[in-house]
Amino acid sequence: MMIQCQNIQKYYGAELVLSDVTFEIKEGETVGLIGRNGTGKTTMMKLLTGSEQPDQGQLFIRKNTRIGALSQIPDVREGETVYDVLLTAFTHLRQMQAEMQRLETDMAASSTGDNGSGSHATLEVMLGQYGALQEAFERGGGYEIEASIEKVSAGLSIPADQFSRPFFSLSGGEKTKIGLAVILLQQPDLLLLDEPTNHLDMAAIEWLESFLRSFAGTTIVISHDRYFLDAVTSKIVELEDGEAFTYPCNYSAYKEEKEQRLLQQFADYQEQQKKIKKMQETIKQLIEWGNRSNPPNPGFHRRAASMQKALDRMVKLKRPILERKRIDLQLQQSDRSGKDAILLREVGTLVGGRRLFSGINHTLRYGETAALIGGNGAGKSTLLKNILGFEAHAEGEIRLGSRVDVGYLAQQTAPSDHDETVLQYFRDEIGIETGEARNQLARFLFYGADVFKKVSSLSGGEWTRLRLAILMHRKPNLLLLDEPTNHLDIDSREALEEALEEYPGTLLAVSHDRYFINKIAGQIWELDHGRMRVTFGSYEDYKEELARMNVQAGTIGTDTSTAKNSPINIEVNMAGALSKKPKVAGKTQANPSLLRKLEGDIAALEAELAAVDAAMLEPEAAFDASRLTEIQSRRDDLQQRLEELMERYFTLLDESEE
Numbered sequence: 001m002m003i004q005c006q007n008i009q010k011y012y013g014a015e016l017v018l019s020d021v022t023f024e025i026k027e028g029e030t031v032g033l034i035g036r037n038g039t040g041k042t043t044m045m046k047l048l049t050g051s052e053q054p055d056q057g058q059l060f061i062r063k064n065t066r067i068g069a070l071s072q073i074p075d076v077r078e079g080e081t082v083y084d085v086l087l088t089a090f091t092h093l094r095q096m097q098a099e100m101q102r103l104e105t106d107m108a109a110s111s112t113g114d115n116g117s118g119s120h121a122t123l124e125v126m127l128g129q130y131g132a133l134q135e136a137f138e139r140g141g142g143y144e145i146e147a148s149i150e151k152v153s154a155g156l157s158i159p160a161d162q163f164s165r166p167f168f169s170l171s172g173g174e175k176t177k178i179g180l181a182v183i184l185l186q187q188p189d190l191l192l193l194d195e196p197t198n199h200l201d202m203a204a205i206e207w208l209e210s211f212l213r214s215f216a217g218t219t220i221v222i223s224h225d226r227y228f229l230d231a232v233t234s235k236i237v238e239l240e241d242g243e244a245f246t247y248p249c250n251y252s253a254y255k256e257e258k259e260q261r262l263l264q265q266f267a268d269y270q271e272q273q274k275k276i277k278k279m280q281e282t283i284k285q286l287i288e289w290g291n292r293s294n295p296p297n298p299g300f301h302r303r304a305a306s307m308q309k310a311l312d313r314m315v316k317l318k319r320p321i322l323e324r325k326r327i328d329l330q331l332q333q334s335d336r337s338g339k340d341a342i343l344l345r346e347v348g349t350l351v352g353g354r355r356l357f358s359g360i361n362h363t364l365r366y367g368e369t370a371a372l373i374g375g376n377g378a379g380k381s382t383l384l385k386n387i388l389g390f391e392a393h394a395e396g397e398i399r400l401g402s403r404v405d406v407g408y409l410a411q412q413t414a415p416s417d418h419d420e421t422v423l424q425y426f427r428d429e430i431g432i433e434t435g436e437a438r439n440q441l442a443r444f445l446f447y448g449a450d451v452f453k454k455v456s457s458l459s460g461g462e463w464t465r466l467r468l469a470i471l472m473h474r475k476p477n478l479l480l481l482d483e484p485t486n487h488l489d490i491d492s493r494e495a496l497e498e499a500l501e502e503y504p505g506t507l508l509a510v511s512h513d514r515y516f517i518n519k520i521a522g523q524i525w526e527l528d529h530g531r532m533r534v535t536f537g538s539y540e541d542y543k544e545e546l547a548r549m550n551v552q553a554g555t556i557g558t559d560t561s562t563a564k565n566s567p568i569n570i571e572v573n574m575a576g577a578l579s580k581k582p583k584v585a586g587k588t589q590a591n592p593s594l595l596r597k598l599e600g601d602i603a604a605l606e607a608e609l610a611a612v613d614a615a616m617l618e619p620e621a622a623f624d625a626s627r628l629t630e631i632q633s634r635r636d637d638l639q640q641r642l643e644e645l646m647e648r649y650f651t652l653l654d655e656s657e658e
Contacts, residue, residue: 002027002062002190002218003048005244009056010043017043019242021057025235030212030219032229032251035239036324037461037489041222044239045069045194048220061190068188070180070196076167083163085178086149089185093142096133103130152181155207156200157375177204184211193221197228198486201375202512214611224490226251227514265320272317279311326491328443329468329499333477337366338402341478341506342387348395349382356382358395360532362525366401366477369500369507371517371539374527380510381411383527384480387508400478407476411483411510414463418455422446422466425455429470444469460487468496477505485513514539598649605642612638 001024008021017040025031035041046052047059049069061067076085087094103126110123141148153160156177162170170178176199183191191212197205209231212219223229229236229251236247236254247254283304290300341364348358356379364370372380385391387398388408400406418425427437441451444465458466464487471479479500485493497519500507508525511517517524518539526533526542535542612635 001025001060002029002065003220004060005057006059007057008044008047008054008059010040010047010052011055012043016242018054018239021239021242021244023237023244023246025218025220025237027062027218028216029235030215030221030232031235031237032233033220033222033237033239034224034229034251034490036491037459039239040242041239042194045192045220045222048190048192065190066186066188067190067192068183068186069192070176070183070194078168080167081163082158082165082167082170082178083149085167086153086163086181086185087145089182090142090145093137093140093145096137096140097142100130100133100137103133148185149181152184155204155211156181157204174199180208187217189217191215191217191219191221193219193223195222195224197223197225197512199376200512201378202373202514203375205512205514213607224485224488224493225513225515226490226493262320262322265317266322269317269319272314276311276314276316279307283307283311324491325445327445327465327468327495329472329495331472331479331499331503331505332475333503333505334405334475335403335477336504337404337477337506339366340364340401341366341368341404342508343399343401344387344396345399346396347383347386347393347398349379349386349391350394351379351382355530357527357530357532360396362532362534364506364508366506367504369520369522370509370525371521371523372508372510372525372527373512373517378527380527381482384408384482384508384510388480404478405474405476406478406480407471407474409464409467409471409479409481409484411486412463413460414455414458416456420455421452422455422458423451426451426466426469430473432473440469440473441466461489461492464488465492479503479505479507479509481507481509481511483510483512485511485516598645598652602642602645602649605638605645609635609638609642 003025005021005023008018009016010018021040021044033041033044043052047054048061049067107123107126107130110126137143150160152158153163158174158177158181162174167175167178180193180196196208200208205225205228209228212221212232219232221229221232233250234248236249236251238245238247238254238258245258247257249257286300286304286307290297290304293300344360344362346358347360349356360383372383374380382391386393387400388406420428422441423434423437426441427434430437430440432440438451446462446466453462455463455466464484468484484496488496493513493516497516500520507520509517509520521538523537524535524539524542526535535545537545612631615631
């Protein structure tokens with residue numbers, strides 16, 4: 001057992017944030033800590049790191065556990081570079097290295113000095129110390145420090161030319177990535193990650209997923225990224241109404257199990273309410289009978305009192321909330337635009353003398369929905385600002401169509417220079433009376449005293465909800481959204497997705513949220529190496545297209561460790577295997593959801609097989625016959641299951657083509 005929480009209670013001032021939290025986490029588990037904004041997830045993380053203590057209850061973490069937390073970005077001195085900060089992950093090893101260098105100097109001096117027995121004895125002691133230090137240094141990975149930094153930095157897309165930059169010159173997102181790199185390099189026993197994907201691009205997110213799947217330690221991650229939760233978690237702990245509820249599965253399975261639990265809880269609650277009502281009626285009837293008896297019969301009153309005691313002792317079930325309040329977002333347009341909403345012709349942009357992109361040609365027509373993706377620094381936000389006219393483009397032509405009315409949601413935190421309240425800000429932006437403004441703000445979960453909060457003090461999620469409320473009332477016919485799901489909890493993301501699915505106008509959204517993209521996008525715009533490639537369809541269609549392109553480019557069989565461990569490469573390998581089966585031209589596949597599920601299962605089995613093959617090559621396994629036998633047995637089982645799935649997949653393909 002790694003962590004045990006028993007009846008944890010935590011107050012902030014007079015507000016009870018956690019009332020009765022109980023859960024346990026075993027060694028090696030990857031756990032998703034989820035819940036709506038304000039349910040106490042970050043508070044729970046602070047308790048786990050030890051920065052705060054519970055007011056009641058007990059929290060046990062296994063003794064001598066090394067904890068790495070994303071929020072704990074190392075203390076940085078003025079003038080330290082990015083590489084200096086990355087090296088802080090190896091402070092203990094570097095201290096050992098300095099001590100080894102000191103011993104080398106002392107031994108050199110001792111060997112050239114007096115050759116008496118005392119000097120020999122001293123030299124032997126130093127040799128013994130040096131040998132022990134060298135062994136510990138090697139065991140701790142001291143000789144791979146530089147290689148480890150390069151590997152993690154490459155995975156998180158931290159460029160080598162950034163190593164020499166002062167840490168304080170980085171943006172908030174870049175600092176977060178460096179902080180994440182530091183704790184991954186520390187290889188802690190317990191990894192605590194609070195919204196790790198917020199500032200990562202897709203390639204870095206997929207690399208992090210691959211890292212966590214192979215991480216031997218225990219991980220607790222707060223995240224609203226549903227794709228990410230599905231990819232890495234084996235257990236979900238949900239904080240709700242001050243309590244914790246555990247589900248031994250990933251996010252998708254949690255959704256189904258929670259619904260079943262709620263329905264069962266509601267049925268149990270209704271059954272208990274019937275029983276309570278019947279007991280109350282019986283008690284009332286017994287008392288009446290006892291009072292009407294002539295002479296009075298005390299037996300009726302005793303039975304009534306006994307039943308009342310039983311009723312008082314009964315553990316009353318709380319009425320489960322089947323549907324919780326969430327933002328009531330309804331996106332409409334005051335008037336439709338012309339046929340073409342955005343026209344891009346040979347568009348190119350320079351920033352600081354560096355060419356971000358060039359040669360972009362595309363037209364987004366009325367009613368179409370597009371997601372703009374690409375790595376950090378590829379120019380996604382810049383392209384949006386070029387389209388809006390906020391920043392000038394260097395080449396080509398950008399034109400908005402006739403009658404286009406733009407609604408823009410920027411990627412920004414709440415402005416620190418706004419002293420007005422939420423209510424004042426909303427009224428100034430929309431121009432409506434106080435009563436109506438409060439009603440509208442309540443639709444976006446600003447209740448009671450919330451409307452009198454200062455805008456400058458709003459959290460990221462609150463600021464996004466306020467801007468969505470304003471956007472809804474402006475009724476634009478072209479929406480440009482820059483990372484709209486950042487800081488929103490899952491309920492708010494789902495409400496936004498549903499509103500955008502019903503929205504009749506045109507949409508262009510920058511996002512790294514793959515679940516969101518898959519729900520709303522009809523085409524994917526990918527900025528990569530200064531060019532834009534358009535794929536029509538959802539995010540799943542984009543991944544399939546990418547896999548086909550990689551197969552055609554001959555990427556299968558690449559012998560680099562990055563390619564082998566990449567989730568994209570697993571899909572490519574699967575696509576390559578499946579492409580060996582000939583298909584009849586012009587035929588369409590039936591039951592695509594079942595085929596897609598089989599493809600996912602096949603990819604997962606191939607990944608497991610790759611991990612087993614890697615385990616067989618480990619030096620420890622090579623000299624352990626029983627372990628090799630066990631691994632081989634596991635491999636045979638996986639291979640058989642893979643062949644069965646492949647046979648079923650091809651059978652379904654054949655049936656769909658007949």
